[in-house]
Amino acid sequence: MKKLIKIGAAVACLTTAVAATAPAYAEDVLYIPSLSYRTGPFAGGGTPNANGFADYFNMLNERDGGIGGVKIMLEECETGYSSKKGVECYESTKGKGALVYNPLSTGITLQLIPKAPVDKIPILSMGYGLSATAIGEKFPWTFNYPTTYWNQLSSILKYADSKGGLKGKKVGFIYLDVGYGKEPIPLLEILAKKMGFTITKYPVGVKEMQAQSSTWLKVRKDRPDWMIMWGWGAMNSTAVKEAAKIRFPLDRFIGNWWSGAHADMRPVGEAAKGYMAANFSGIGTSFPALQDVIKYVVDKGKSQVKSKDLVGDVLYNRGLFNAVVVAEAIRAAQKATGKKAITGADMRVGLETFKLTKERLKELGLEGFTAPIIASCKDHEGAGPVFIQQWDGKDWKRISDLIPPMNDIVRPLLEEAAAKYVADKPGWKTQTCK
Template sequence: DYLQYVNANGGVNGVKLTWSECETEYVVEKGVECYERLKGGLNGAPAAATNPLSVGIAYATLERSTADKLPLITINHGRTDSTDGSVFAYVFPLQLNPYSEVSAIVNYIGQREGGLASLKGKKIAVLYHGSPYGKETNGVLETLAKNYGFELTALEVPHPGNEQQSQWLNIRRLKPDWVILRGWGVMNPVALKSAQKVGFPVDHIIGNIWSNSEEDVIPAGAAAKGFISITTHPSGTDFPVLQDIKTAVLDKGQGNLSDPKRFGTVYYNLGVVNGILNVEALRIAQARFGNKPLSGEQVRWGFEHLNLGDARLQALGAKGLVQPLKLSCADHEGGGAVRFQQWDGQRWNLISDWIQADRALLRPIIEASAAQYAKEKGITPRDCSKEQ
């Protein structure tokens, strides 16, 4: 809908956007097939970037994207070490990588407990989806547990996650102070209902980036009331950009929403945020390479020079919807902050300001992992000091 809105206003400096959607059903093979079909562009227009919105598909197309010089955008997810653009030149985990996600959650728990020093001796359980996505943060959580002295228990939930009785009986026995929920799909409402059954307080469960939507809580009914989750952007329709989309697209019956009630939900707004970041990268690249359709290499330059401060966000009608963001050759994430929201049974309410991940702590871990990947794949890292 955001891309339609941009086109309705003449495109990006006069260049109209075209795109194609693929229903992958989260199946890696379908995602790869879609990538191969569209990497050469569409109707004569070159491909600018891919946005698979799936960790599995992102992993499966990572090497292809790099070889094809086509930016792979994994907003709020993907491989954490792809934050290091010197090694992962074409991969962009915009706003929030998985390590930042759990670091910010631990910082928030620390805040709630009266400071990070108060985490010593506390018990935190992480309930995670049994997939590479779910497991990605276990190592860094162990590091944070050692640093702050809390006791960590990691409990895996096999996909799809509709069977969690033994894990919650375990949680009842362990009596953790907090549970971090790194779920996906049906696993989330089942977790909330299971917590209610064993008497674990739902307001001490913190959902991650794929456990934070209306779709995750509504099926759990009353069991979800009080549940807390992180978000990189608020829900709601009060932002000028959303009102503009409504007027220019939705009110004319051209939107992509089969259910108008989903306008302004967490996932709808994530789509708008993603649209803004993709289009801003094009705009920045055009300022250097000219107002024309761009190659993947030129678009990558645009992403690496994304710099969205308050003034630009205000001009876009997205202040408060998008966090200030500055990317570079070395930093393909650029944000690393989240806010916390709580479900009141009807809607999400923000209950915190921006809480930053401990990026200084995470950066050496990211660089070590990226260097290992470069060694395995025979990649010579770019010298970011020479990138203009």
């Protein structure tokens, strides 16, 4: 019986502990939750991204004492790429004065989109999430700088077109058979008509990610002129391996920006030579800001990266770029409101007004790292360009200039999609832009 009482008391303690409200942080802190995933099947992509995101903020704290004199407090919450745990993380952190959420998962983003206007905390889904959220009038609280999946696809097709023309060619589209992979298909079909090529689709189920030989046998039979891939996690390296096995010319094989990481290609090595992928953030550590990260954070042992060589990886730099955008938006919000410690609502204003110009990028020590982003109320994506990078057997090398998307075709489609999303939701709050 004593034992029972003890157990009961312990359980009661724990329950009240969780029920007790989370402590609010002192006013002078910029609190940013980082929904990361360092465990689970997609940890290979989640870990470098989370490292880059965290290290940049740590660097700002160490070098400049935070932003505008206010320290940044970053808290990681492990989601394991699961939507349920993502919601759990959201609920446990939103009360602490969270400024912005970067879920790094389309599934979690979809769940947070309707919650954002209610809790007044914006979402920045950088290069993932719902493409339609680019329409600022319909989605005041969601942002996806620098560009959407749909615009990216148009850039990739433009690149392929510039290498010998797409008219009358066959394009194969291999994709992860979930919402993320299927999303660009409507645009692909429209562009196929416009640009005069035919498409063949090769879905790869989540369970077949690492067993794609039958898919590639089909590719060998169909002999497409180009292959485009929308993959993530273990699917990428497997696809490239299989493509090399059937001797598909890898310099005719382009992945999207989630299919071109160091972590994907290192295990394939020399065999992947020639494979290309889109990207929007710089590669390597040659930028002064990256050097500062190494100096102030990595060398001092304050980073979670396993080795210094991993700094500057594609996904590390993308996480860092995400942090740069957040930091710039915080600065813009501080300027617009005159407050030092801002709220989620102020942050939204910041995300609509920051200007990451060429000059500003140079000031930040990121010259040439990425294309400029000019935020606006109407356009929550910026329709930024991407560049193409190629794997040389050991490292990714940038091989093209920045390729602007076909925004004139994509934008109306995005408007349509946004209107459809809002249509069946009574009480959805939109905004009007000047």
